[in-house]
Amino acid sequence: xxxxxxxxxxxxxxxxxxxxxxxxxxxxxxxxxxxxxxxxxxxxxxxxxxxxxxxxxxxxxxxxxxxxxxxxxxxxxxxxxxxxxxxxxxxxxxxxxxxxxxxxxxxxxxxxxxxxxxxxxxxxxxxxxxxxxxxxxxxxxxxxxxxxxxxxxxxxxxxxxxxxxxxxxxxxxxxxxxxxxxxxxxxxxxxxxxxxxxxxxxxxxxxxxxxxxxxxxxxxxxxxxxxxxxxxxxxxxxxxxxxxxxxxxxxxxxxxxxxxxxxxxxxxxxxxxxxxxxxxxxxxxxxxxxxxxxxxxxxxxxxxxxxxxxxxxxxxxxxxxxxxxxxxxxxxxxxxxxxxxxxxxxxxxxxxx
Amino acid sequence: xxxxxxxxxxxxxxxxxxxxxxxxxxxxxxxxxxxxxxxxxxxxxxxxxxxxxxxxxxxxxxxxxxxxxxxxxxxxxxxxxxxxxxxxxxxxxxxxxxxxxxxxxxxxxxxxxxxxxxxxxxxxxxxxxxxxxxxxxxxxxxxxxxxxxxxxxxxxxxxxxxxxxxxxxxxxxxxxxxxxxxxxxxxxxxxxxxxxxxxxxxxxxxxxxxxxxxxxxxxxxxxxxxxxxxxxxxxxxxxxxxxxxxxxxxxxxxxxxxxxxxxxxxxxxxxxxxxxxxxxxxxxxxxxxxxxxxxxxxxxxxxxxxxxxxxxxxxxxxxxxxxxxxxxxxxxxxxxxxxxxxxxxxxxxxxxxxxxxxxxxxxxxxxxxxxxxxxxxxxxxxxxxxxxxxxxxxxxxxxxxxxxxxxxxxxxxxxxxxxxxxxxxxxxxxxxxxxxxxxxxxxxxxxxxxxxxxxxxxxxxxxxxxxxxxxxxxxxxxxxxxxxxxxxxxxxxxxxxxxxxxxxxxxxxxxxxxxxxxxxxxxxxxxxxxxxxxxxxxxxxxxxxxxx
Numbered sequence: 040x041x042x043x044x045x046x047x048x049x050x051x052x053x054x055x056x057x058x059x060x061x062x063x064x065x066x067x068x069x070x071x072x073x074x075x076x077x078x079x080x081x082x083x084x085x086x087x088x089x090x091x092x093x094x095x096x097x098x099x100x101x102x103x104x105x106x107x108x109x110x111x112x113x114x115x116x117x118x119x120x121x122x123x124x125x126x127x128x129x130x131x132x133x134x135x136x137x138x139x140x141x142x143x144x145x146x147x148x149x150x151x152x153x154x155x156x157x158x159x160x161x162x163x164x165x166x167x168x169x170x171x172x173x174x175x176x177x178x179x180x181x182x183x184x185x186x187x188x189x190x191x192x193x194x195x196x197x198x199x200x201x202x203x204x205x206x207x208x209x210x211x212x213x214x215x216x217x218x219x220x221x222x223x224x225x226x227x228x229x230x231x232x233x234x235x236x237x238x239x240x241x242x243x244x245x246x247x248x249x250x251x252x253x254x255x256x257x258x259x260x261x262x263x264x265x266x267x268x269x270x271x272x273x274x275x276x277x278x279x280x281x282x283x284x285x286x287x288x289x290x291x292x293x294x295x296x297x298x299x300x301x302x303x304x305x306x307x308x309x310x311x312x313x314x315x316x317x318x319x320x321x322x323x324x325x326x327x328x329x330x331x332x333x334x335x336x337x338x339x340x341x342x343x344x345x346x347x348x349x350x351x352x353x354x355x356x357x358x359x360x361x362x363x364x365x366x367x368x369x370x371x372x373x374x375x376x377x378x379x380x381x382x383x384x385x386x387x388x389x390x391x392x
Numbered sequence: 393x394x395x396x397x398x399x400x401x402x403x404x405x406x407x408x409x410x411x412x413x414x415x416x417x418x419x420x421x422x423x424x425x426x427x428x429x430x431x432x433x434x435x436x437x438x439x440x441x442x443x444x445x446x447x448x449x450x451x452x453x454x455x456x457x458x459x460x461x462x463x464x465x466x467x468x469x470x471x472x473x474x475x476x477x478x479x480x481x482x483x484x485x486x487x488x489x490x491x492x493x494x495x496x497x498x499x500x501x502x503x504x505x506x507x508x509x510x511x512x513x514x515x516x517x518x519x520x521x522x523x524x525x526x527x528x529x530x531x532x533x534x535x536x537x538x539x540x541x542x543x544x545x546x547x548x549x550x551x552x553x554x555x556x557x558x559x560x561x562x563x564x565x566x567x568x569x570x571x572x573x574x575x576x577x578x579x580x581x582x583x584x585x586x587x588x589x590x591x592x593x594x595x596x597x598x599x600x601x602x603x604x605x606x607x608x609x610x611x612x613x614x615x616x617x618x619x620x621x622x623x624x625x626x627x628x629x630x631x632x633x634x635x636x637x638x639x640x641x642x643x644x645x646x647x648x649x650x651x652x653x654x655x656x657x658x659x660x661x662x663x664x665x666x667x668x669x670x671x672x673x674x675x676x677x678x679x680x681x682x683x684x685x686x687x688x689x690x691x692x693x694x695x696x697x698x699x700x701x702x703x704x705x706x707x708x709x710x711x712x713x714x715x716x717x718x719x720x721x722x723x724x725x726x727x728x729x730x731x732x733x734x735x736x737x738x739x740x741x742x743x744x745x746x747x748x749x750x751x752x753x754x755x756x757x758x759x760x761x762x763x764x765x766x767x768x769x770x771x772x773x774x775x776x777x778x779x780x781x782x783x784x785x786x787x788x789x790x791x792x793x794x795x796x797x798x799x800x801x802x803x804x805x806x807x808x809x810x811x812x813x814x815x816x817x818x819x820x821x822x823x824x825x826x827x828x829x830x831x832x833x834x835x836x837x838x839x840x841x842x843x844x845x846x847x848x849x850x851x852x853x854x855x856x857x858x859x860x861x862x863x864x865x866x867x868x869x870x871x872x873x874x875x876x877x878x879x880x881x882x883x884x885x886x887x888x889x890x891x892x893x894x895x896x897x898x899x900x901x902x903x904x905x906x907x908x909x910x911x912x913x914x915x916x917x918x919x920x921x922x923x924x925x926x927x928x929x930x931x932x933x934x935x936x937x938x939x940x
Contacts, residue, residue, distance in 0.1 A: 108697040204577050208921070275690060275768060283584045283688050283925050354768040355690025357922040358599065 042331040048171060055080045089162065092336075093306045097124050099340070100347050107351045131302075134295030139202050142292065146200035151293065151300035153193045158307040161186050165314045166241045168324045168332030178238045180228065183315065187270065190308070191217040194279065197301075198289030209288025213272070213279035215358055219365035220269035223262055226373035230259040230380040231319045234387065244323030246391050248330075251322040255387060259376040260320040262369055264345070267312045269361070271305070273346060275353035278361055313342040399478050400426055403446055410442045411435060421872060424477055424807070430484045433493040436469075439482060440496040449474045449785045449801070451496065453885050454506035455900040456514040458540045463488045465516060468887070469496075474785060474799055477807030486516060495521035502788025505910040513539040513616075528609035528939055530556060538617055539898075573597050577921075581610045585688060585925035588935025592912065592928075596921060604916035606909055612939040619899045624650050624867045625725055627899070631886075632719035634901065635937035637680045638880050640673035640710075642937075643723035645875045648809060649886040650725045653873025653896075656862055662727035663810050664852035665737065668745070669713075669723065670810070670877070671841040671848070672706055675752070677880035678834045678841075679703040681932045682759065685831065688929035689772050695762050702755050705748045712741060725867070727859030737858070742849050749842050756838065763831070773828035777915045777927035780825030787914055788907045791882025792837065793931060796822035796829035803878040814851070817844050827930040834932075868894050881905045881932050905931070906938040 059077055062068070098113070098121050105112020113120030138147045164179045166172035176182070191213045198210020231252055235243040243252075253260040269276040280288040290301050317323060317338045326334035356364060403426055407415060414435045418427035430439060440451070448471040457466040469482040486493050495518035497504045505527075507518045512526045515537035526533050535547040580591035589610040595603040615634065619627045631646040632639040644666060651658060658666075679699040686695035707717045714722035714729060722729045763769045779789065784797035794801050802819045804812040820836035822829025873888035882904025891897045908931045919927060 104693075108694055109701055110697060204575070208577075277690075278922075281690075281922065283690070284922050286583065351694045352762075353690075353766065354686075354772050356768060356771060357920055359920060360771055 042168070042170075042329045042333075044168060044332045045170060048332075051084060052081070055084065089307075089310070093303070093310060094121075094124050096306060096309065096340070096343060099344070103344065103347050104351055107348075128299065131295055131299035136295050136297070139292050142202040143200040146196055147292075147297075150193055150197035150200055151297040151304075154190060154197065155300040155304040155307065157186060157189050157193060158304040158311070161311050162307070162314075164240065165311070165318055166244060166323070167314070167335050169330050171332045172241065175239065175241050179240045180232065180238050180243070183240070184224070184228065187308075187311075188217070188221070190304075194289055197293070201289065201292030203292050205285045206289050206291045208285050209279045209281070209291065212281070212285075212358055213289060216269055216272065216276070216278055216361065219362045220266045223365060223369040223373045224266045224270065226370065226377060227259045227263040227266065228319065230256050230373075230376050233377070233380050234384060234391075236388070240318050244318050244325070247322040248325050249391060251320060251325075253320040255383070256320075256376055256380055258372055258379065260316075262373050262376065263316065263320065265369065267316060268346060268349060269365075271308050271312055271346075273309070274350040275355045276361065277355060278358050281355065309343065309346070310339075313339045313346070316342050396424065396476050396478050399473075399476055403443075403478075403480060406446055407439065407442055411439060415439070418481075418483060420481070422874070425479045425481055425874075427481045427483065430482050433467075433484050433486050436482070436484060437494045437496060437499065440499050443471050443480060444499065447473065447475070448480065450502035450788050450790075451500055451506065452479070452502075452788075452790070452883060453887065453900070453902045454503060454510055455887065456491075456510050456516055456539070457889050457898045458488070458514065460488065460541050465491050465514060467493065467510070467516065470885075472883075473806075474801045477803075479807075491516040492519060493517075494519045497521050500788075501786050501914075502907065505788065505907050509906075513537060515540065526609075527607075528612040530609075538614060574602070579924065580607075585928055586935070587684060587928070587933045590909070590933070590935055590938065592916075592924070594916075594921075594924075599921045601916050601919050601921065601924070604912055606912045608906070608909070608935075608938055610939065611935055615940045616899055616901060619896060621895055623864065623894045624654065624869075624896065625864065627896070628721050628724060629719075632721050633936065634903075634940065635677075635879075635881075635905075635934040636718055637934055638673050638677040639719050639721075640669050640723060641677075641877060641879045641884065643721065644670050645877045645879070645884045645886045647723050647725050647875070648877065649873040649875030649888050651873075652875060653869040653871065653888050653890055654725065654862065654867060655869070656726045656860055658727055659857045659860060661853045661856040662858045662860075664848050665728055665858060666723060667810050667812065667815070668845050668848045668852070669728070671844045672709065672745075674841045674880045675838050676703050676706045676710075677932075678838050679706075681834060681880075681929075682831075685926070685929040686763075688925035689769070695759070698755070698759060698762070702752055705751070709741065709745055709748065712744075713737065724859065726862045727857070730859075742852075745845070746849060749845060752842060753839075756835070759835070770828070772926060773831060773930075774826055775824070776827050776919060776923045777930055778824060778826045779911060779915050780823075783914075784825060787911050789882070789911060790904050790907065791879065792830055792833045793882065793908050793911070795819060796833045797825035798823055803876055803883055807876060809875075809877060811848075815844050815847050817847075827926050830930040864894070868892060879904055881934060881937070882908055901940055903937045903940060905934050909933055909938060 056077065059073065059080065063073065102112050102120070113123040116123040116126050138144060161183045163173040164183045166175070194213040195210040198206040198213065231243060232238060234252060234255065235246045237243060272279055280290065290298065293301060317335060321338045321342070324330045324332055324335045404417065407428065408417070414430065414432045416429045416431065418429050420427040430436060450472060451469055452472040453468070453470040455468055457468065459466060464485040465488050467484045467486060469484070471480045473479070484493065493516060495503070495507055497507055497518070498520060504521070507521055508524065508527050510516050511518060511524055512528055518524060525531055530551065533551065535551050536543050574595065574597050577594045577596060578591060579594055580586045581589040586592070591607040591610070593605045593607060594601055615630050619630055622630070628643060628646060631642040634642045679702055683696045683699040687693065710720060711717050714720040716722070779787065779793070780797040781799070784794050785799060789797065790801070798821055800819050800821050805819060817840045820833050820840065822833050869890045870892040871890065873890070875886045877884050883902070884904055885902035887900045887902070888896045889898045911931070912928065915927060916924065
């Protein structure tokens with residue numbers, strides 16, 4: 040069966056190339072400009088799709104949380120409140136740009152941009168479908184997590200640049216969160232890498248065509264899910280933000296567009312982390328009848344829903360309890376998972392081929 | 393256990409034998425309380441020592457009454473007991489121009505908030521008090537003492553309010569004291585953890601709190617002063633504004649005090665109806681507290697919205713009865729207000745209440761599933777903010793905070809008002825006195841309130857007036873009026889002194905939350921920064937009530 044997503048994508052690509060051809064024939068541009076412009080057009084299309092999806096994700100999250108809270112959530116702006124996020128975005132755009140009097144102006148300005156852009160980079164490393172990916176490289180998983188690890192560093196800078204005690208406390212909590220999630224995160228990915236015998240996302244998904252890794256190493260998937268929540272600073276692990284304790288932590292002194300960029304970065308991270316979970320444990324694009332990017336997107340949104348569900352179910356642990364949970368529960372469990380993978384690998388690998 | 397009469401005799405005998413001619417027994421309006429006139433102010437520490445030896449729990453109220461015509465300030469001390477409703481009242485006169493009296497704070501920490509409040513608003517200097525300063529007024533206030541009768545309100549305009557708000561306004565912090573590992577954080581006055589506006593000055597090392605000083609007075613409205621030129625039935629409206637979360641219990645406390653002063657008899661049916669209202673208000677207040685605590689323990693908005701949902705049903709019932717949803721002014725002097733232009737409460741209202749209560753029991757189980765069944769709730773609430781046993785009495789805690797500490801003290805049982813002595817209910821008490829126990833005590837109190845309301849609906853007289861009509865001309869009284877109730881937050885007292893006019897001469901409101909929040913200084917020590925919100929939330933602060 041033909042993958043319907045491919046039909047749509049080739050249709051869009053056709054439109055882009057036709058338009059470019061038309062523009063080139065009118066303006067008489069040199070041929071060497073064609074490729075860069077084509078790539079730019081594709082990237083912009085992808086970004087537009089990403090932004091639209093993120094608007095949908097925020098809407099979905101608000102609606103689902105509203106349902107769980109027994110309230111109606113957004114209803115007024117646009118059909119079923121869908122345009123509320125656009126309205127919020129416009130509100131953030133027209134707000135005055137402010138910074139505290141003694142803040143480090145350069146870092147205060149730069150850190151939101153840095154965080155938003157760093158958060159977006161890993162998106163190109165994930166293969167969304169068998170034919171729809173930006174790049175394939177042998178070590179994409181390593182690069183993916185190397186880039187993700189940069190974010191807490193910038194968060195510390197952002198909190199420090201706010202020149203407020205609350206934002207500094209929040210920033211140090213972000214560092215603390217980093218040291219508590221980094222080890223179980225690496226260990227749980229290591230299980231996947233050992234089983235797939237590759238550091239490439241594409242290969243990891245390809246090998247799951249018969250059976251998903253969540254079935255082969257459930258403990259690893261569970262740990263990875265929890266650790267992803269910690270990495271995303273989502274409730275219940277929103278310790279660096281901790282509204283109600285340290286206001287909104289490292290973001291306290293940022294308003295308007297700067298806050299908007301942080302907010303966008305949060306959802307970029309949300310998107311990318313769920314995509315990583317889908318790729319590593321849920322078999323990526325594999326599904327019944329045909330392999331398609333559609334399955335990837337569906338699985339990714341289900342992972343997001345699960346994260347939203349967790350968000351409204353638990354109380355937030357204390358920073359010291361977070362470290363305790365991580366070092367006394369998650370790390371031993373992930374080592375156990377690693378042992379399990381080593382034990383079953385000889386039997387499983389022939390099946391996977 | 394000694395009976396109340398024995399206790400009374402023992403107290404009188406002991407005190408007269410220790411203090412001899414420095415003290416004389418005072419004729420009291422109430423049989424259940426003992427009154428003494430202390431003739432020498434400097435003997436107050438000796439007296440307090442004797443009372444402590446006799447087993448009195450805390451100085452539950454200390455206040456002053458300014459009498460410029462006699463050139464004195466009359467101080468009133470009220471000591472309560474944990475094992476009986478007996479109270480001992482001490483009256484001391486101090487010179488108005490140089491009001492000095494030894495402090496009993498070194499002996500009884502519970503006296504501290506009351507003493508500094510009396511200093512703050514009345515200008516009585518307490519010797520040997522550890523930290524004598526203004527609480528509700530600005531710390532460098534030099535414009536006189538507002539509760540004195542000859543104070544001119546225009547004096548307040550002389551304080552440079554506008555300049556002071558701009559500068560770093562702080563009585564505690566010496567910034568040069570900050571070092572690499574010790575730093576200060578000013579938590580509030582605008583902060584989501586403080587439920588209103590008060591400030592906590594925190595001295596921290598790393599994530600651990602070394603010391604904390606609460607700083608009140610950001611919403612001080614001077615209700616005690618305002619009430620001095622309002623007639624007795626006008627004051628009801630002010631008592632609503634004491635605490636937005638439990639207006640009716642404050643209405644009730646004031647109504648009890650005013651009825652005591654004016655000698656108004658309340659009809660039987662109104663007594664029972666007041667019990668229903670007060671217990672409904674307790675449930676509403678605790679639900680709001682539960683919601684706020686859940687938000688404090690990690691932005692947990694599911695658990696925030698569920699109690700609000702149930703609260704709404706009770707508010708609907710209040711709206712049907714009084715026409716208001718938050719500030720009811722419904723319990724009036726002589727009974728309750730008029731039910732929506734009809735004199736009596738219809739049966740449909742009671743039936744509706746029964747349905748709501750039945751529903752509420754199920755919903756309470758839902759809360760337990762979300763909190764007690766969740767490990768994340770236990771790790772956040774257990775073993776933090778511990779205050780237990782005798783220390784809680786010493787420090788002045790009342791209400792659920794004291795009961796969570798393991799002390800069985802409830803004004804409804806000790807000193808029954810309305811018809812509580814005819815009702816069957818238990819007092820839930822905790823063991824460890826941590827945040828979890830306070831949560832547990834309040835959850836169980838809601839269940840007990842449901843029990844009380846169900847009994848009251850059964851037993852309320854089916855017919856009869858709901859209100860003794862008191863014409864405004866008769867609302868004049870001389871002497872003292874005293875109302876003591878178990879507010880959702882602790883022991884609430886309103887004490888009225890009148891001189892025969894249709895307005896009170898002096899009215900004093902004991903705010904339970906004010907004393908409970910003063911405990912923060914002790915219970916925040918060694919806590920983690922992240923626990924502040926949980927600990928403050930567990931004390932159920934209501935800042936409008938603290939500042940009055």
